[in-house]
Amino acid sequence: MEEFEIRRYITIGQYLPLNSPIHRLDPRFKLVAFTILIAAVTFTPTYLGNAVLLAIVSLLVVVARVPFRYALSGLRPALPVLLLLMALQMAFYTEGFARGVAGACVSVLDLWFIHVTTCSIKLALVSAARFVELLMLTSLLTLTTTTTELAHGIERLFSPLQARFNFPAHELALIFTIAMRFVPTFAEELERIMKAQVSRGADLGQRGRLRFIQQTKALLPVLVPLFMSAFRRAEDLILAMEARCYVGGRGRTHFTQLRSTPQDYFAVAAAFLLAVLVLSTPWPW
Amino acid sequence: MTQTAPVLSVRKIVITGILAAIAILLGATRIGFIPVPNISGNATIMHVPAILGGVMEGPLVGALIGTIFGLFSFLQATSPLFKNPLVSVFPRIWIGVVAYYAYVGGRRAFGEIPGLAIAGVLGSLTNTVLVLGMAVLVKLLPVEAIPPIIPQAIAEAIIAAFITVFVVGGLRLLESGRGGASV
Numbered sequence: 001m002e003e004f005e006i007r008r009y010i011t012i013g014q015y016l017p018l019n020s021p022i023h024r025l026d027p028r029f030k031l032v033a034f035t036i037l038i039a040a041v042t043f044t045p046t047y048l049g050n051a052v053l054l055a056i057v058s059l060l061v062v063v064a065r066v067p068f069r070y071a072l073s074g075l076r077p078a079l080p081v082l083l084l085l086m087a088l089q090m091a092f093y094t095e096g097f098a099r100g101v102a103g104a105c106v107s108v109l110d111l112w113f114i115h116v117t118t119c120s121i122k123l124a125l126v127s128a129a130r131f132v133e134l135l136m137l138t139s140l141l142t143l144t145t146t147t148t149e150l151a152h153g154i155e156r157l158f159s160p161l162q163a164r165f166n167f168p169a170h171e172l173a174l175i176f177t178i179a180m181r182f183v184p185t186f187a188e189e190l191e192r193i194m195k196a197q198v199s200r201g202a203d204l205g206q207r208g209r210l211r212f213i214q215q216t217k218a219l220l221p222v223l224v225p226l227f228m229s230a231f232r233r234a235e236d237l238i239l240a241m242e243a244r245c246y247v248g249g250r251g252r253t254h255f256t257q258l259r260s261t262p263q264d265y266f267a268v269a270a271a272f273l274l275a276v277l278v279l280s281t282p283w284p285w
Numbered sequence: 286m287t288q289t290a291p292v293l294s295v296r297k298i299v300i301t302g303i304l305a306a307i308a309i310l311l312g313a314t315r316i317g318f319i320p321v322p323n324i325s326g327n328a329t330i331m332h333v334p335a336i337l338g339g340v341m342e343g344p345l346v347g348a349l350i351g352t353i354f355g356l357f358s359f360l361q362a363t364s365p366l367f368k369n370p371l372v373s374v375f376p377r378i379w380i381g382v383v384a385y386y387a388y389v390g391g392r393r394a395f396g397e398i399p400g401l402a403i404a405g406v407l408g409s410l411t412n413t414v415l416v417l418g419m420a421v422l423v424k425l426l427p428v429e430a431i432p433p434i435i436p437q438a439i440a441e442a443i444i445a446a447f448i449t450v451f452v453v454g455g456l457r458l459l460e461s462g463r464g465g466a467s468v
Binding site: 038042074077078081082085088089091092093123127128130131134135138141142166167168171172174175176177178179180181182183185186187190215216219220222223224226227228230231233234237238241242246248 | 292293295296298299300301302303304305306307309310313314316319320328330333337349353359360362363364365366368369370371424425426427428429430440444447448451452455456459
């Protein structure tokens with residue numbers, strides 16, 4: 001039965017309680033800074049640009065005092081797919097990032113339908129570097145920020161829009177909080193349903209790439225009850241909130257007050273400057 | 286002070302949160318993935334909550350659940366394919382939106398149950414087509430790698446249709462007091 005112990009394996013917001021400058025950043029500013037960095041990584045198509053970004057992201061990991069094995073924990077399970085994708089990219093993306101630039105790519109290998117060029121190798125390596133950078137950035141964000149901080153950050157970040165355009169900032173934060181709150185509840189529920197179905201003879205135990213039809217069939221009697229019980233809980237929560245006259249965000253005050261410090265402004269300014277510099281520099285390769 | 290009508294009612298907020306929780310849960314456990322033998326590695330049912338949200342509470346709820354699902358799949362991705370916000374977040378916004386309009390159109394043309402099935406299929410295909418389309422566009426996946434994924438896309442669409450029909454149909458039965466089943 002231990003393969004159904006779902007609660008033990010959910011890791012959402014694996015927060016590392018440390019005291020580093022990145023942990024202390026105001027969540028609003030942290031979200032903005034990380035978004036800027038993620039955009040910079042996503043749109044940099046050069047070796048040098050990615051080397052610089054990789055160095056900066058590694059520096060951030062060091063500053064956050066997060067051990068590298070935590071920041072890179074997602075790398076090992078991803079390796080097989082990563083290598084396969086790199087091989088496919090090398091074999092098929094003959095033009096790489098340089099579309100329509102004549103003479104930009106030099107053929108390296110030409111075998112039947114496989115055309116490896118310097119451009120396709122670049123594409124594969126840059127994509128892999130990007131993956132590592134994004135992996136570190138996203139784990140850094142979740143390792144240094146609690147989910148509560150994230151919810152506060154989202155709410156306060158968008159609250160100017162709420163006043164001006166009726167944008168539901170408070171509601172979004174509430175949705176996020178409800179979602180996070182109910183994940184463990186539903187994990188428990190899912191565990192119970194799975195055990196119930198197995199005790200009735202459902203075949204949920206074995207897994208394997210060639211048994212996908214059986215697995216899919218076995219999933220329906222688990223998922224449908226899960227959704228049904230979720231909706232029942234939703235109705236309860238709706239009733240409870242309406243009974244307490246919940247009216248949403250306008251005019252609401254907050255228990256937690258976020259205060260920005262010069263460090264927060266510095267972090268966003270640094271991220272922005274960095275993104276502009278990396279994206280505007282004409283890297284030679 | 287004039288109080289403008291809230292964009293999201295209590296019902297919409299709660300349903301969005303609850304369905305997003307299921308999407309996150311399916312992503313965080315192995316339940317959401319069905320291992321299959323091709324490049325993508327796994328067929329998924331994590332987009333089903335977005336379809337259900339769209340069908341039951343409208344396009345905005347569907348889009349919000351899709352966005353949360355997308356953000357989590359970006360933050361928790363262990364596949365290089367989804368470690369790119371253009372592939373993991375943007376396409377997911379549209380799942381619930383498409384599902385809603387497919388349901389409305391399908392219900393008018395063919396009736397309730399076929400409408401739900403159509404919503405499941407089109408919502409699921411929105412996920413597949415947009416994700417793969419973006420992956421090809423940002424050059425993460427060559428077009429040549431797509432054909433082996435097609436059977437999986439069809440399977441995902443069929444599963445999504447089944448779950449949508451069973452769950453929404455079942456809830457409608459409960460609401461009308463004709464069904465009494467519980468776990």
